[in-house]
Amino acid sequence: MSEFIGMPAPRRRAPAAADLQARAAELRSGREAYVLATVVRAQRPTSAKAGDRALVLSxxxxxGFVGGxxxxxxxxxxxxxxxELRRTDRSVLLRITPEAEEPREEDGLIAVGQPCLSGxxxxxxxxxxLxxxxxxxxGDSPIARAFAAVGRAMGYQVEVSADPLAAIAGDTAAVLVASHGVAEEPVLREALAKGVPYIGLIASRRRGAAVLARVDGGERVHVPAGLDIGARTPGEVAVSVYAELISLR
Known part of the structure; x- marks a missing residue:
């Protein structure tokens, strides 16, 4: 009842900052999305103070603690x-005040009226x-290694494997096959079964068509993978494929 008009109740003990940081690190390592909420200003009487933090899970x-x-x-x-917006660059300043009548949003600010605040x-x-x-x-080819290097430089999490039976995580955004004919079909089938949004096969149009003819749902595979930018080197091929991935995402 600490937020209702009247004298605020004693402030609850907030989790230690180190504990909350450790929990955030655990969520990141588990690839779980969350929102970090930080009190940047508290005009009394409020039960929270500047610096209080909380995590909002999906x-x-x-x-954590950011108020009553x-x-x-x-x-x-x-x-x-x-x-829900699923944007990595999304942030907003939330103002909760008993003075606002209707929610208002402008230029990164959301003002929300809350009459049960203590003033x-x-x-x-x-x-x-995210x-x-x-x-x-x-794959273990020069192009596969270029995929890893370019993807990591872009801030992506890139898992590289030369094992065609290696598991593909359920939230994988792209599977890139660059083994030059070595055990491509099992990887493509697994990616299709997992519903991976982008699947790219490094092969000529003719060879790619022959491979996909033996794979159910092969019409979803991009081959030749990548935008036509005249790529020749492994690095250029990697750039062309990631450009196609970005355009489709």
């Missing part, structure tokens, strides 16, 4: 809204933290 769970029940519910709702105003910075794009590269 299932609505909140860990009314503030928490608002932060949860706006945090989930950010996660103060909170400004909370919300930052969506897992990096996951790319599975199959």
């Amino acid at each position: 299932d609505g769970t909140m860990e 029940v009314c503030a928490t519910d608002t932060v949860r709702a706006q945090g989930l809204r950010l996660l 103060g105003t909170l400004e909370i910075f919300l930052e969506a933290v 897992p990096p794009v996951l790319v599975h590269v199959y």
Whole structure:
């Protein structure tokens, strides 16, 4: 009841910053999306203070402390809204105040009226933290190595394997096959079965057609993979394929 008009209840103990940082690191390593909520300004009376933090998970769970029940519910709702946008650069300043009548949004600011606040105003910075794009590269060729180098330079998480039976994670955004004819079909079938959005095969149009004729659903595979930019070197081929991936995403 600490957010209702009247005297605020004693402030609850917030989790240690190190604990929250460790939890955030755990979420990142597990490729789980979350929103980091940080109180940047607290106009008393409020139960939160500047520097308080919380994590909003994709299932609505909140860990940490950014205020009482009314503030928490608002932060949860706006945090989930950010996660639904699925943009890595998405952040917003949330102002929760009893003075606003209707929600208002402009230039990275969302102002939300909350009459059950105890009279103060909170400004909370919300930052969506999404897992990096996951790319599975199959092969041990110069082009496969270029896929790894270019993808990592772009900030993607690139998993490289020369094992055609290696597992493909369910949230993989792209599978790039660059083994030059070695055990391509099992990888393509697995990628198609997992519903990977982008599947690229490094092969000539003629050889690629012969390979895909033996793979159900092969019409979804991009071959020759990449945009036609006159690529010749492994690095140029990698750039052309990632450019196609970006254009389609």
